[in-house]
Amino acid sequence: MAIVSFVGAGPGDKDLITLKGYRRLAAADVVIYAGSLVNLDLLDYCKDSAEKFDSASMTLQDIIDAMAAAVNDNKSVVRLQTGDFSIYGSIREQIEELKKLNIEYECIPGVSSFLGAASSLGVEYTVPEVAQSVIITRMAGRTPVPDKESLKSLAQHQTSMVIFLSVQGIQKVVKELREGGYSETTPATVIYKATWPDERHVTGTLADIAEKVHQAGIRRTALIMVGEFLGDQYNYSHLYDANFSHMYRKKQTTDDKH
Template structure:
């Protein structure tokens, strides 16, 4: 069995209980060395074989997994955040299926959740936004037609932009082609939940300058939207006049 485990967004204690237990039991661990906090490897037992996938190809990763399976060893693939976002897990799973090797997946705390926590923010505020767009700017890795940043920006929803900190001038340009203007609230969160976490508040029109002045070029998320300005109206859920399945509302 190959276990795919989300390591969480950085802090070692943000891995799930299930993920931590699987990590302690693993005989072989392949971790995303460019993004996973190495402090998590302290959970590995003595004699565990540890591989850094940042230095490996897909073929080499699968070879290690297959060898572990053949030897009857428990293998674990440790991804940053939650593996379902920009984790390149599906191609690994398809290879394992081809070779008849079983696998399972344990989710983790994504960095977009860690970034919101660092900001004390809520993406889905009544009267402000009820949708969250998670995306990236096209770079060396393209995006499908119709998913260009400027097109998604037309919705004006809460937005989280991954893997784009080195291209912020273009991010600014495309955001302002959509529903955002230069004064729309924005934030840059560097290494959410890590000891070196940094939170920078800014506006869409000065994203690039803010990052440059702080010396941030990678490993950061860009958050955009009016949700960063706070609430506009209270939620119905806890409004005393609102009736729910569990509570009868009162007159205003």
């Protein structure tokens, strides 16, 4: 019997879909894709006979009905979602509805945009002795955020932070981060459509990033990255340090070097 495959499309670049995701997409009889977010060039991987549905104008029930009809006809279905669907992907509700109908499904992860953004900038979120944790969050909007997860509350940790779905309120974001504990000199970058051909990024600090983003005209489809991992401070890790031993390598001595 056919199943539904949830496939993470990657952050934008059509080559950043996983090989397993590509194979499912290339073989699919029906593809339901998030048209407002997914790079449409990915649909070039589909076979000519594949039926394609843009979920941007569909309700949850429309999506489930399309999936169920296809599976009942023994057609394989790919639900193509932006980035990796485990972050702001809204797949839980789809999976729960499929369970009610006893429709089998699988989940094939993708590359999240926050990972694509780090690669585009050539940065590491977890710099030794600078930051060893990453907070992924969003500002409250039409979808509320629990009070204990407010930006002001999370900012108290002053670690690496990636803020989704919030660039339209960049001034409020900065205000809450400052009130929570980040200094005005904390590095910040806003990256628009990471890994897409029209990617842009704006770099500054919490003192000026809001104004720079406003001047750049960035209003949506962007991530806000905040933290000292973006700055000039860094430390080498112990992993490749000749003076550090671990299970795969012994500490080098002076004699070892000659």
